[in-house]
Amino acid sequence: MGSNFKISLFLIAVACFSSCRDEDEKCDPAPNFCTNSADSRLTDIRDITILPAYEEVLTKVAELNTAFSAFSANTSESNLENVQSSLKTAWMSWQKASPFNFGPALDNELKSNVNSFPVDSFTVLQRVMNEDYTLIANPTKGFPAVDLLVNGIAGNNTDITALYSGADGSKFKTYLEAVINDVSDRIMTVKSEWEGQYGECFPKNTGFATGSSFSLFINDYIKDWEEIKRGRIALPLGLLTFLTPLQDRVECYYGEYSQELALEHTLSHYNIYLSDSYSGIQELVQDVTEFIGEDGQTLDEAIVAQFELAILKLSEVPDPLSETILDDFDTVNEAYLALQDMVVLLKTDMTSGLNIIINYSDVDGD
Amino acid sequence: MGIKSPEHIIKKLTAEVAIFPLATFRVLFGALMVFSTIRFWYNGWIDDFYLTPTYFFSYFGQEWILPYNEMFIYSLFIIMALSAAGIMLGLFFRASSLLFFLSFTYVELIDKTTYLNHYYFVSVMAFLLILTPAHRALSLDSKLFPRFKSWVVPRWSILALQCQIAILYFYAGIAKLNYDWLVNAQPMGLWLKSKADFPILGQLLVMEETAFIFSWAGMLFDICIAFLLFSKKLRPLAYLAVVVFHLLTHFLFPIGVFPWVMIGVTLIFFSADWHERGWRRVYGFCKIIWSSLIRVYTSDSMGNQTVNDKRTTPNYKLSTINYGLLSLLALHFTIQLLVPLRHHLSDENLYWTENGYRFSWRVMLMEKTGYLEFRVRNISTQKQNLVSIDEYFTAFQQRQLVTQPDMILQAAKVIARDYESQGIQVEVYADSFVSLNGKKHRPFVNPTVNLASLKIDQKRDWIVKYD
Structure with missing residues (x-):
C-alpha cells in the first residue's frame, strides 16, 4: 500500500507537470510550435495556395499603381481606362487572397482595410475636398474607394477625366494615390509576415484542434464563404431588410462588375478546395466515411457538386448586380440558395x- | 447478508470512522477549485462568457440569475476562489463550502451555453460537502475552535461522496450502451481520426480498431470502475485505471480540469489507514520545508500520538443521529438516481432533441455540428427577413445554440422581442440543419413552425423527427 501511495503521488506529479506545460501552449495561440516537425499539407497550403495569392495581388496592385502614375502624369481618358482595367484585375486577384483572414491578415486587419464595402462616398469626397489624405475609417479606403474614385465620381469617363484635370484634380490624385499605397503596403506587410516567422511556424502547428493552423485555415475559409453569400448577395438582394433591395451594398457599385468578383471569389474557394497540385482539403474530405448522401454520394462528391451548382447559378446572374437585384429577384435568389446549401455542407x-471545431474560441468541453 | 433493518442501516451509516479520507478529499477538492477558478479568470472566460454576451440562455424559471455587471460577476469569482481556499484549508468550513456551492452554482446557472457535466459534478459535490464534518481535523477550524475537533466522522459523510462519484461513472457508462457508440465506434472514430499528429501514438490512434477499443474500454471502465474502487482488493488496480483513463482523456480531448478533479476525488475510496499514512508522509515531507507553517495545520501532537489514542479521545462528541440530515441525503440520492432516467418519459430521440440530456452524466457521448439561421416574417406586411445569429449571440454561444432545441427556442423569443421593441410584430422561423456523429446533415427545426408562438417548455415536436 505504501508503494501504491508513492506511485499515485508520482503519477499525479507527472500529470500536473505535463498539464501545466500544455496549458502554456494553449494560452498562447501565437506560433510557439517551431520545435515540431512541419506537416507537408500545411507547407503546401502556405507555398502553393496562400503565398502565391498574396504575391499575385501585390503584382496586380503594383500594376494598378503604374497605371495610376501614367494617368497622373498624363490625365487622359485612355489612361483612365487603363487604371479602371488594372483596378479590376487587382480586385479580381484579391478574391483569391480573401479567404485567409487569420494570423498576419487578421493581426493587420487586412480584409477590413482592403475590401470593406460599401464605401462611404460622402466622407471620401469631403476629405478629398478638405485635402485630408489620412485614411481613417475603413469605408473610406481599399478597393471600393478606388472604385469610387476611378469609376464613380462622375457619370462617364469624359467627365471623370475632366475632374482629374480640373481645379480639384490634384486632390483626387493625392487621395487615390494614398488609397492605392495603403492597399499595397498592407498586403506587403502581411506577405512579409508569411515569409517570416509566422510562415515558418505555420506548418509546424499541426493537428486539427482548436488553434491549430489547419483549424484556423478552415474556419476562415468557411467564414469567407459565408461572406460571399451574405455580404455580396443576400444583403443587396434585400434578404436581410424585409425584401427592400440595397443597391449600393454590392461589392463593386461604380464599376458594375460585382457578379464577376463574386464568381471569381467562388472559383477561388473551389480551387482551394481542390488544390490540384497537392493533397489539400479535398483529400481529407475523401477520407470521411460516415457521411452517406443521396444515392450513396460521398461528402466530397456532395461538396464538388454543390460548388459546380453555386458557380453555375452565380454565372447566370448578369452584371450590374445592383440592377439585377431589382429586375430579376429569382435568379439572384437561386444563386443565394446554392451558396447557402454549401454553407450547410461546410x-x-x-x-x-x-473534427474541426467551428467558431474559434478556446474552451473546455466534456 | 440478508435484508437489514432500518435501524441497522442507520447504525452503519452513522458509525464513527476516521476522518482522513474526508480530509484528503476536502483539501484536494478545495485546491482544485482554487486552481480551476483562477484558470477560468486567467483565460479571460469571465469576460468572454459573462460580460461579452448581450443575452443569456437562462434555465427555466431562473431568468433572474444574470451576471448583472462587471463588479458583480467578478465579486462572485472572488468569493468562489476565497471560499474554495476556505474549503482547502478547512477555514470557516461550513460558511466556505456553502458560499462556494452558492457562487459556483449561480455562475453555472447563468447560461446554458456553459453547461458541462463536470461543472454540475462540482456543484453536487460542493453541496454534499456542506453537510459533512470534513473540517473536524487537519484544518484551521480545528485549530481555531479546538472544542469541535474530532478525528472521527460518521460513515455516511464519506459514503455519500463515494456514492455520488459512483453515480457519475455508472450513468456515464450506461449512456454509452448505444448503437453508435458500440457498433460504429462513433463519435470516438471521428475524434481519434484527427489525432494523427499525436506524439508517437498518432498512427495508432487513427486506426479503426483503436476507436473500437477505446469505445468499449471506456464503456466498461465507466460501468465497472466504482464497484472496483469499492473493493479493497482491486482498489489499487482500479485507481491505476482511473489515472490512466483520465490522463488519456486529458491528452486527447480538450476537457480542462475534469481529469484532475476525477483523479483527485476518487482517492476518497481508499481506506482511512491509507490516507492516514499519506497525511503522515506529507506531514513529514513538509515538516522539513515548512515546519512552522504546517504545525498550524496538523496537530503538533500528531507526530507522537497514535491514531487510536485520538479515536478514543475525540474532543468533540458527535451529535446524536441527525434524522433530518439522513432524510435529506436519502432524498438527494433518490433524485440523483432518477433524474438521469427522465428522458424515458418521452418518446423522443434523446440524442436528437436532447430532452433530458443535461444533468444526466452523458459525458463526451456524441458529436453534433449544426447550422442555424432565423427567418422573421413581419405579421402586417407578410414580408420575410433573414436574421443572422451573429447579431445576437457570441461565437461561443452559437456553437451550443445551433444543436440544442431549448436554446433555439429561447433565441427565437429573444429575436421576436427585439423586433417587437422596434415596433415590428414578427413570426420567427428557423432554417437549421444538424449532423449527428458525422452522418449527413438533416433538417433540424421544422421550418414552418412559428417559434415565437411556442411555449418555452413545449413538447419538442417542432424538431423534425430523427428516424
Missing part, C-alpha cells in the same frame, strides 16, 4: 467529418 458535415 459547416456541419465537413467540420464534423474532419
Whole structure:
C-alpha cells in the first residue's frame, strides 16, 4: 500500500507537470510550435495556395499603381481606362487572397482595410475636398474607394477625366494615390509576415484542434464563404431588410462588375478546395466515411457538386448586380440558395467529418 | 447478508470512522477549485462568457440569475476562489463550502451555453460537502475552535461522496450502451481520426480498431470502475485505471480540469489507514520545508500520538443521529438516481432533441455540428427577413445554440422581442440543419413552425423527427 501511495503521488506529479506545460501552449495561440516537425499539407497550403495569392495581388496592385502614375502624369481618358482595367484585375486577384483572414491578415486587419464595402462616398469626397489624405475609417479606403474614385465620381469617363484635370484634380490624385499605397503596403506587410516567422511556424502547428493552423485555415475559409453569400448577395438582394433591395451594398457599385468578383471569389474557394497540385482539403474530405448522401454520394462528391451548382447559378446572374437585384429577384435568389446549401455542407458535415471545431474560441468541453 | 433493518442501516451509516479520507478529499477538492477558478479568470472566460454576451440562455424559471455587471460577476469569482481556499484549508468550513456551492452554482446557472457535466459534478459535490464534518481535523477550524475537533466522522459523510462519484461513472457508462457508440465506434472514430499528429501514438490512434477499443474500454471502465474502487482488493488496480483513463482523456480531448478533479476525488475510496499514512508522509515531507507553517495545520501532537489514542479521545462528541440530515441525503440520492432516467418519459430521440440530456452524466457521448439561421416574417406586411445569429449571440454561444432545441427556442423569443421593441410584430422561423456523429446533415427545426408562438417548455415536436 505504501508503494501504491508513492506511485499515485508520482503519477499525479507527472500529470500536473505535463498539464501545466500544455496549458502554456494553449494560452498562447501565437506560433510557439517551431520545435515540431512541419506537416507537408500545411507547407503546401502556405507555398502553393496562400503565398502565391498574396504575391499575385501585390503584382496586380503594383500594376494598378503604374497605371495610376501614367494617368497622373498624363490625365487622359485612355489612361483612365487603363487604371479602371488594372483596378479590376487587382480586385479580381484579391478574391483569391480573401479567404485567409487569420494570423498576419487578421493581426493587420487586412480584409477590413482592403475590401470593406460599401464605401462611404460622402466622407471620401469631403476629405478629398478638405485635402485630408489620412485614411481613417475603413469605408473610406481599399478597393471600393478606388472604385469610387476611378469609376464613380462622375457619370462617364469624359467627365471623370475632366475632374482629374480640373481645379480639384490634384486632390483626387493625392487621395487615390494614398488609397492605392495603403492597399499595397498592407498586403506587403502581411506577405512579409508569411515569409517570416509566422510562415515558418505555420506548418509546424499541426493537428486539427482548436488553434491549430489547419483549424484556423478552415474556419476562415468557411467564414469567407459565408461572406460571399451574405455580404455580396443576400444583403443587396434585400434578404436581410424585409425584401427592400440595397443597391449600393454590392461589392463593386461604380464599376458594375460585382457578379464577376463574386464568381471569381467562388472559383477561388473551389480551387482551394481542390488544390490540384497537392493533397489539400479535398483529400481529407475523401477520407470521411460516415457521411452517406443521396444515392450513396460521398461528402466530397456532395461538396464538388454543390460548388459546380453555386458557380453555375452565380454565372447566370448578369452584371450590374445592383440592377439585377431589382429586375430579376429569382435568379439572384437561386444563386443565394446554392451558396447557402454549401454553407450547410461546410459547416456541419465537413467540420464534423474532419473534427474541426467551428467558431474559434478556446474552451473546455466534456 | 440478508435484508437489514432500518435501524441497522442507520447504525452503519452513522458509525464513527476516521476522518482522513474526508480530509484528503476536502483539501484536494478545495485546491482544485482554487486552481480551476483562477484558470477560468486567467483565460479571460469571465469576460468572454459573462460580460461579452448581450443575452443569456437562462434555465427555466431562473431568468433572474444574470451576471448583472462587471463588479458583480467578478465579486462572485472572488468569493468562489476565497471560499474554495476556505474549503482547502478547512477555514470557516461550513460558511466556505456553502458560499462556494452558492457562487459556483449561480455562475453555472447563468447560461446554458456553459453547461458541462463536470461543472454540475462540482456543484453536487460542493453541496454534499456542506453537510459533512470534513473540517473536524487537519484544518484551521480545528485549530481555531479546538472544542469541535474530532478525528472521527460518521460513515455516511464519506459514503455519500463515494456514492455520488459512483453515480457519475455508472450513468456515464450506461449512456454509452448505444448503437453508435458500440457498433460504429462513433463519435470516438471521428475524434481519434484527427489525432494523427499525436506524439508517437498518432498512427495508432487513427486506426479503426483503436476507436473500437477505446469505445468499449471506456464503456466498461465507466460501468465497472466504482464497484472496483469499492473493493479493497482491486482498489489499487482500479485507481491505476482511473489515472490512466483520465490522463488519456486529458491528452486527447480538450476537457480542462475534469481529469484532475476525477483523479483527485476518487482517492476518497481508499481506506482511512491509507490516507492516514499519506497525511503522515506529507506531514513529514513538509515538516522539513515548512515546519512552522504546517504545525498550524496538523496537530503538533500528531507526530507522537497514535491514531487510536485520538479515536478514543475525540474532543468533540458527535451529535446524536441527525434524522433530518439522513432524510435529506436519502432524498438527494433518490433524485440523483432518477433524474438521469427522465428522458424515458418521452418518446423522443434523446440524442436528437436532447430532452433530458443535461444533468444526466452523458459525458463526451456524441458529436453534433449544426447550422442555424432565423427567418422573421413581419405579421402586417407578410414580408420575410433573414436574421443572422451573429447579431445576437457570441461565437461561443452559437456553437451550443445551433444543436440544442431549448436554446433555439429561447433565441427565437429573444429575436421576436427585439423586433417587437422596434415596433415590428414578427413570426420567427428557423432554417437549421444538424449532423449527428458525422452522418449527413438533416433538417433540424421544422421550418414552418412559428417559434415565437411556442411555449418555452413545449413538447419538442417542432424538431423534425430523427428516424
